[in-house]
Amino acid sequence: DTGVSQDPRHKITKRGQNVTFRCDPISEHNRLYWYRQTLGQGPEFLTYFQNEAQLEKSRLLSDRFSAERPKGSFSTLEIQRTEQGDSAMYLCASSFSLAGGTGELFFGEGSRLTVL
Amino acid sequence: AQSVTQPDIHITVSEGASLELRCNYSYGATPYLFWYVQSPGQGLQLLLKYFSGDTLVQGIKGFEAEFKRSQSSFNLRKPSVHWSDAAEYFCAVAIPGTYKYIFGTGTRLKVLA
Numbered sequence A: 001d002t003g004v005s006q007d008p009r010h011k012i013t014k015r016g017q018n019v020t021f022r023c024d025p026i027s028e029h030n031r032l033y034w035y036r037q038t039l040g041q042g043p044e045f046l047t048y049f050q051n052e053a054q055l056e057k058s059r060l061l062s063d064r065f066s067a068e069r070p071k072g073s074f075s076t077l078e079i080q081r082t083e084q085g086d087s088a089m090y091l092c093a094s095s096f097s098l099a100g101g102t103g104e105l106f107f108g109e110g111s112r113l114t115v116l
Numbered sequence B: 001a002q003s004v005t006q007p008d009i010h011i012t013v014s015e016g017a018s019l020e021l022r023c024n025y026s027y028g029a030t031p032y033l034f035w036y037v038q039s040p041g042q043g044l045q046l047l048l049k050y051f052s053g054d055t056l057v058q059g060i061k062g063f064e065a066e067f068k069r070s071q072s073s074f075n076l077r078k079p080s081v082h083w084s085d086a087a088e089y090f091c092a093v094a095i096p097g098t099y100k101y102i103f104g105t106g107t108r109l110k111v112l113a
Helices: none
Strands: A005-007 A010-013 A019-024 A031-037 A044-050 A053-057 A065-068 A075-079 A088-095 A111-115 B003-005 B010-014 B019-021 B024-026 B032-038 B044-050 B056-058 B064-068 B073-078 B087-094 B101-103 B107-112
Touching (some): A005 A088, A010 A019, A075 A088, B003 B101, B010 B019, B044 B073
Antiparallel strands (some): A019 A075, A031 A044, A044 A053, B019 B073, B032 B044, B056 B064, B064 B073, B087 B101
């Protein structure tokens, strides 16, 4: 068990560019979450996958944001036409939950995005 | 709507002193409860969790938390703080049977030598 890994850890980009973050969850975990965290705040929910299906998206997730989890393994979060307001830490978390269950979240170390 | 309140944004304690971080939640039933710790530039690490049963929960690094249903609280305690405990602490609730987790805004702990 190598934990949840995220890549890259840091990304600096210019406004208007596209960026993509990758998350590799704990291998046996069936749920995968993306959160956004800004300075002085707790994690805010963006989206959630059960296996390969994206089951919920927050209203925070504008149409510039897209997430995928092909084959129910790793996930990617893409932000198109970045804006300065997108600057934040993007956290990935995974859990194992049976139907109707709720497990604990295991977090990666995050991907920090700075939009200039 | 469900919510989590951590009333203390910053707390400063001396090394060796006791610590209590407050957490209150708003939910119509008993949620699952968690405390996480985050060091600067890092992800969140689970300290402890409460799902059911004994209301006093032991966690890692010498932390414990007590669930008080009557007060809708889940306060985190440590009898003697170490300098390495300086970090940000987040309380979270999960709605049983759902995917939903709600985090508080965090309490930043500073430890004086």
